[in-house]
Amino acid sequence: MKKHRRIILAHGSGGKLSHDLIKEVFLKHFANPTLNKLDDAAVVSLSSIAHRLLQGEEASDKVRFAFTTDSYVVSPLFFPGGDIGKLSVCGTVNDLSMMGAKPLFLSASFIIEEGFQISELERILSSMRKAAEEAKVTIIAGDTKVVDKGSADGMFISTTGVGFIPGGVEISGSNARPGDKVIVSGTIGDHGIAILSQREGLRFSIRLRSDCAPLNELVEDMLEASKEIHCLRDPTRGGIASALNEIATKSNVGIRIYEEAIPIHDAVRAACEMLGLDPFHLANEGKLVAIVGHSDAEKILEKMRGNRYGVDAAVIGEVVEEHKGRVVLKTIFGASRLLDMLVGDLLPRIC
Amino acid sequence: MKKHRRIILAHGSGGKLSHDLIKEVFLKHFANPTLNKLDDAAVVSLSSIAHRLLQGEEASDKVRFAFTTDSYVVSPLFFPGGDIGKLSVCGTVNDLSMMGAKPLFLSASFIIEEGFQISELERILSSMRKAAEEAKVTIIAGDTKVVDKGSADGMFISTTGVGFIPGGVEISGSNARPGDKVIVSGTIGDHGIAILSQREGLRFSIRLRSDCAPLNELVEDMLEASKEIHCLRDPTRGGIASALNEIATKSNVGIRIYEEAIPIHDAVRAACEMLGLDPFHLANEGKLVAIVGHSDAEKILEKMRGNRYGVDAAVIGEVVEEHKGRVVLKTIFGASRLLDMLVGDLLPRIC
Numbered sequence: 001m002k003k004h005r006r007i008i009l010a011h012g013s014g015g016k017l018s019h020d021l022i023k024e025v026f027l028k029h030f031a032n033p034t035l036n037k038l039d040d041a042a043v044v045s046l047s048s049i050a051h052r053l054l055q056g057e058e059a060s061d062k063v064r065f066a067f068t069t070d071s072y073v074v075s076p077l078f079f080p081g082g083d084i085g086k087l088s089v090c091g092t093v094n095d096l097s098m099m100g101a102k103p104l105f106l107s108a109s110f111i112i113e114e115g116f117q118i119s120e121l122e123r124i125l126s127s128m129r130k131a132a133e134e135a136k137v138t139i140i141a142g143d144t145k146v147v148d149k150g151s152a153d154g155m156f157i158s159t160t161g162v163g164f165i166p167g168g169v170e171i172s173g174s175n176a177r178p179g180d181k182v183i184v185s186g187t188i189g190d191h192g193i194a195i196l197s198q199r200e201g202l203r204f205s206i207r208l209r210s211d212c213a214p215l216n217e218l219v220e221d222m223l224e225a226s227k228e229i230h231c232l233r234d235p236t237r238g239g240i241a242s243a244l245n246e247i248a249t250k251s252n253v254g255i256r257i258y259e260e261a262i263p264i265h266d267a268v269r270a271a272c273e274m275l276g277l278d279p280f281h282l283a284n285e286g287k288l289v290a291i292v293g294h295s296d297a298e299k300i301l302e303k304m305r306g307n308r309y310g311v312d313a314a315v316i317g318e319v320v321e322e323h324k325g326r327v328v329l330k331t332i333f334g335a336s337r338l339l340d341m342l343v344g345d346l347l348p349r350i351c
Numbered sequence: 352m353k354k355h356r357r358i359i360l361a362h363g364s365g366g367k368l369s370h371d372l373i374k375e376v377f378l379k380h381f382a383n384p385t386l387n388k389l390d391d392a393a394v395v396s397l398s399s400i401a402h403r404l405l406q407g408e409e410a411s412d413k414v415r416f417a418f419t420t421d422s423y424v425v426s427p428l429f430f431p432g433g434d435i436g437k438l439s440v441c442g443t444v445n446d447l448s449m450m451g452a453k454p455l456f457l458s459a460s461f462i463i464e465e466g467f468q469i470s471e472l473e474r475i476l477s478s479m480r481k482a483a484e485e486a487k488v489t490i491i492a493g494d495t496k497v498v499d500k501g502s503a504d505g506m507f508i509s510t511t512g513v514g515f516i517p518g519g520v521e522i523s524g525s526n527a528r529p530g531d532k533v534i535v536s537g538t539i540g541d542h543g544i545a546i547l548s549q550r551e552g553l554r555f556s557i558r559l560r561s562d563c564a565p566l567n568e569l570v571e572d573m574l575e576a577s578k579e580i581h582c583l584r585d586p587t588r589g590g591i592a593s594a595l596n597e598i599a600t601k602s603n604v605g606i607r608i609y610e611e612a613i614p615i616h617d618a619v620r621a622a623c624e625m626l627g628l629d630p631f632h633l634a635n636e637g638k639l640v641a642i643v644g645h646s647d648a649e650k651i652l653e654k655m656r657g658n659r660y661g662v663d664a665a666v667i668g669e670v671v672e673e674h675k676g677r678v679v680l681k682t683i684f685g686a687s688r689l690l691d692m693l694v695g696d697l698l699p700r701i702c
Contacts, residue, residue, distance in 0.1 A: 010695045013693055014588025015593050016694045019597075040449035041418055041446050042419065067456060068458070069511055070494045071460040071509060073462055099392045099394060107418060107419070111509075143422055145700075147699070151426075151700075152507070158460045158494075158511075160458050162418065162513065174388075237364060237369070238364060242366050281366070343366055344368070346364065346366075348360045348498070349502075
């Protein structure tokens with residue numbers, strides 16, 4: 001194709017330039033036999049799924065699929081530790097993982113503002129490819145729309161994922177039981193502060209990076225250690241406070257967590273104090289919160305710490321009979337305070 | 352929740368207002384047992400799929416799934432014959448149908464501009480629900496992001512669909528063979544002209560409506576008449592010219608079509624003449640182009656005409672050995688002209 005350096009409206013026309021863009025830019029990064037067909041829908045056979053994942057298990061009534069979608073509107077598009085492309089793959093992989101599913105396929109749909117630099121598009125596609133490779137997931141369907149200058153802010157990406165849930169895995173936000181332990185996989189608030197500092201041009205003595213990462217292998221490791229994993233949540237928008245409140249409500253239990261047990265970078269703590277933010281409401285993109293049977297908690301924790309995305313994992317609290325539907329934080333000073341769901345918006349366009 | 356009349360940024364925060372919006376607005380329209388769980392991913396068992404669709408067929412190696420995604424950025428959001436909601440369901444249902452798949456599930460992801468009227472959101476959700484009901488497809492996963500005023504134009508929707516392809520169905524853009532007949536399911540260009548007239552405030556003596564419709568039942572009817580359906584395409588962006596060019600290229604055949612055989616509303620023809628547009632490049636959202644075995648063409652056509660979305664169906668041409676990879680139009684005056692893929696952009700944000 002005539003080499004364009006920027007996206008023009010005709011790249012979204014469905015005609016020749018759309019085809020050129022798909023073949024010469026998108027397929028350069030995402031080529032695979034299923035996507036390359038460029039039919040109206042990608043076709044996958046159950047036997048190809050079985051070949052990849054079931055490993056001898058019969059395709060039976062026990063076979064369940066997980067299905068999830070997210071749009072990504074993060075601003076800025078590039079930030080320390082990632083970009084919108086990496087985020088759009090990791091976020092959807094993580095939503096599948098939070099159901100105990102092994103991610104199989106993704107679709108990716110792009111809304112691009114006229115005038116967008118093709119070199120930046122390629123950077124984003126390249127980091128999507130890397131994240132997909134790490135998560136061992138294939139992008140098999142896609143779409144691109146171009147809108148006129150001023151009708152979108154650079155680029156938005158929507159990804160949808162299909163995953164396979166192995167037999168015996170029963171994870172849901174409503175499965176928490178009194179006595180269960182609450183685990184967080186690492187430091188909280190890194191993504192929120194990384195975006196904020198990039199957006200507002202803040203500088204801290206320690207450079208903060210987003211924790212954006214695919215967590216499917218961490219979840220696989222955990223499930224290998226024990227099937228007593230009752231709930232999993234990735235605390236993105238709304239932070240661990242919102243994730244834990246959701247679980248408390250759905251399971252109709254109380255949750256008690258201990259401030260001193262919660263891993264947090266000094267720089268995030270300092271930024272929160274300076275800016276008056278609550279780290280429990282800050283977004284994370286490479287962390288999970290797990291509610292697990294108390295007798296297996298140590299075994300699960302040990303396994304998590306052996307994974308690169310779980311080295312700072314810690315038990316931070318427990319599920320209790322009292323204050324059903326509520327999350328209570330025991331502060332370092334011994335006081336108790338109610339940890340509410342985020343009300344209002346802390347940081348728009350965090351993911 | 353406190354009754355909001357407009358979307359505010361906190362509706363996208365992941366916190367309390369997000370939850371209220373989902374429960375009180377989205378679930379009002381889309382409630383179903385799978386979606387209601389509001390977990391990170393929707394879970395469906397193969398047996399529930401079998402129960403719905405396989406009707407006794409074994410879940411075997413022959414089971415194939417179709418997977419497709421699209422973003423919708425149409426402007427204006429409401430137009431004669433539909434709106435962005437109806438379009439986002441029909442478009443994805445149709446992409447699945449074009450592979451011969453029966454649509455099973457959809458996900459829907461919304462990017463909404465701050466300040467958007469909740470009453471308009473509800474109108475859009477309501478028409479999504481109606482379209483989904485007509486297509487017998489369930490929306491089981493979703494996401495909502497809110498961006499600050501000026502960062503998006505009202506609303507964009509991304510839908511992703513999963514469908515089931517019955518055994519014996521082999522439809523692909525590369526299956527056209529010389530001798531095959533080319534069928535179009537009805538009048539061309541209605542959607543393109545309806546959007547254009549709404550956008551530009553043009554008035555014609557006859558009111559033009561978009562043809563936006565779910566075509567899965569039409570395709571089921573066709574497959575009931577014959578399995579000799581080789582290619583199906585919904586000629587959206589880029590029109591029937593781009594759809595036929597894609598098929599000619601993929602199948603490495605020539606395609607010849609006859610102008611006089613192509614159904615077109617007088618008003619669309621008049622608008623095209625007035626505005627210098629080529630109806631073959633105009634978008635359709637409720638039409639399909641089919642390449643079928645010549646001996647079954649009449650049988651398929653008859654069946655199509657019995658469906659409300661196929662009453663004007665017509666054989667418009669044939670697949671030929673000559674001019675491989677190219678589409679030739681025989682004009683009403685007997686001349687031949689090459690029908691090219693759309694170059695440049697005719698109408699941005701047509702879908």
